[in-house]
Amino acid sequence: MAKTIIIGVNHAGTAAANTLLGNYPGHEVVIFDPNERTSYLGCGTALYIGKQIAGTDGLFYSSKEALESQGAQVNMQTTVTGVDFDRRVVTARTIEGRVIEETYDTLIFATGSSPITPPIPGTDLDGVHFVKTYNDGQVIDRKLSDARIKSVAVIGAGYIGVEMAEAAKRRGRNTMLVEVQGQSLTGYFDKDFTSGIDAALRGGGVDLHYGEQLLEIKGDEEGRVRAIVTDKGEFNVEMVVLSVGFRPNTELANGLLELGEGGAFKVNLNQQTSRPEVFAAGDCATVYNNATGATDYIALATNAVRSGIVAGHNAGGTPLQSAGVQGSNGICIWDYKMFSTGLTVEKAKEKGIDVGFSDVEDLQKPAFMADNDTVKLRVVYDNESRRIIGAQLASHRDVSLGIHLFSLAIAKGVTINELPLVDIFFMPHFNQPFNYITMAGLTAK
Numbered sequence: 001m002a003k004t005i006i007i008g009v010n011h012a013g014t015a016a017a018n019t020l021l022g023n024y025p026g027h028e029v030v031i032f033d034p035n036e037r038t039s040y041l042g043c044g045t046a047l048y049i050g051k052q053i054a055g056t057d058g059l060f061y062s063s064k065e066a067l068e069s070q071g072a073q074v075n076m077q078t079t080v081t082g083v084d085f086d087r088r089v090v091t092a093r094t095i096e097g098r099v100i101e102e103t104y105d106t107l108i109f110a111t112g113s114s115p116i117t118p119p120i121p122g123t124d125l126d127g128v129h130f131v132k133t134y135n136d137g138q139v140i141d142r143k144l145s146d147a148r149i150k151s152v153a154v155i156g157a158g159y160i161g162v163e164m165a166e167a168a169k170r171r172g173r174n175t176m177l178v179e180v181q182g183q184s185l186t187g188y189f190d191k192d193f194t195s196g197i198d199a200a201l202r203g204g205g206v207d208l209h210y211g212e213q214l215l216e217i218k219g220d221e222e223g224r225v226r227a228i229v230t231d232k233g234e235f236n237v238e239m240v241v242l243s244v245g246f247r248p249n250t251e252l253a254n255g256l257l258e259l260g261e262g263g264a265f266k267v268n269l270n271q272q273t274s275r276p277e278v279f280a281a282g283d284c285a286t287v288y289n290n291a292t293g294a295t296d297y298i299a300l301a302t303n304a305v306r307s308g309i310v311a312g313h314n315a316g317g318t319p320l321q322s323a324g325v326q327g328s329n330g331i332c333i334w335d336y337k338m339f340s341t342g343l344t345v346e347k348a349k350e351k352g353i354d355v356g357f358s359d360v361e362d363l364q365k366p367a368f369m370a371d372n373d374t375v376k377l378r379v380v381y382d383n384e385s386r387r388i389i390g391a392q393l394a395s396h397r398d399v400s401l402g403i404h405l406f407s408l409a410i411a412k413g414v415t416i417n418e419l420p421l422v423d424i425f426f427m428p429h430f431n432q433p434f435n436y437i438t439m440a441g442l443t444a445k
């Protein structure tokens, strides 16, 4: 009977385990994770901290019991401390200090990522928080109930920072959002596309400090946060949320597996690392980016689930290949919504790709429809091949499904020249006869 050990059971680990347990009867599955619970949807953290949802119960979609009922051996509150790749043995330590050794035929790393600590003084002060686990969110939630916390500095205006700034503001705190780049959501949206989300943040009362670098966090005599220092000044705050990015958890391999983009485990389309019996999936692994045709590092739950499924099938003996990713994503701040897939113009330029782009700003529906709103769309294409390699969408309306069309277009190599004749239905409740997607194709140079 073949045996697979899965290290880490959040999204990638849960997907790999369910794939093995559901498709390969008799396959032995052993799981290790230091947390108490499995499969936490981090996307809900800002929502419950900001009191937009009632609680955290619905944020777990699997459990130790559910995996065990399918036949897995699940060791929660147990951390893997070492892997002997030659002997194929994993060593782990329980929370009580008991040491466990398990052999494997195949091994799946689903160890995910950890928040990056910026190299500045004061990150160990009481009142400095990271946002990753269920427990991280619980601690922040409790702190925001403390009336002594009047002002919060959120550092980093990526997805998590922007959402946490909204959440802190919704809890009635003076909130500043500090970002070293001159814009929010760098990498996902071009600067001229983020004005809508910044207007939503400002409108909600968040104080935006873009193009400003955090230099130090200062504490009082009891070791509690009292201020932050940036290159523009000193600001009194009682709480700091650090959200400056994530790094893949790869230390367990001890340099014995090849690393790729972002320092993640380098994997092929079968999620196989440089050792064929060892797989990696989710935030600890690289992905194949269809927009660039190259290996990349894009940490998203969606990528984790899909790569976990692929790793599970390969560990189970079916040589399934990943379809690659486009890094599709979405965000909603107060009522403003933005979605993107593939490359921005800026990112494409960084990668040396000569791109053109087509911008459309129009009403979603015909002007005679009262229930209406503006939609902004940018489609990015390779000037030479004419292939669509990116798209950005924004509106107060949920126009998210449009981004999936562009995601598939990137994956399938559709050109901007093909876009105007794509069969897109018209119905006044939903769009215009010359809708924004068709118009992006028609107006492209």
Ligand SMILES: Cc1cc2nc3c(=O)[nH]c(=O)nc-3n(C[C@H](O)[C@H](O)[C@H](O)COP(=O)(O)OP(=O)(O)OC[C@H]3O[C@@H](n4cnc5c(N)ncnc54)[C@H](O)[C@@H]3O)c2cc1C
Pocket: 007, 008, 009, 010, 011, 012, 013, 032, 033, 034, 035, 041, 042, 043, 044, 045, 046, 078, 079, 080, 081, 110, 111, 112, 113, 114, 131, 132, 133, 160, 249, 252, 281, 282, 283, 284, 299, 300, 301, 302, 303, 304
């Ligand atoms: C606040 C927040 C909001 C997010 N929102 C979204 C969103 O809206 N959409 C989206 O697509 N993505 C979102 N993400 C990203 C998404 O959560 C990650 O991409 C996803 O969690 C990756 O899943 P994973 O299973 O690969 O890794 P992780 O979730 O990092 O899980 C890895 C697991 O491995 C365990 N582990 C690590 N080391 C060991 C060890 N030595 N032994 C045993 N176990 C170990 C960890 O404890 C953990 O349980 C968000 C992330 C955060 C933090």
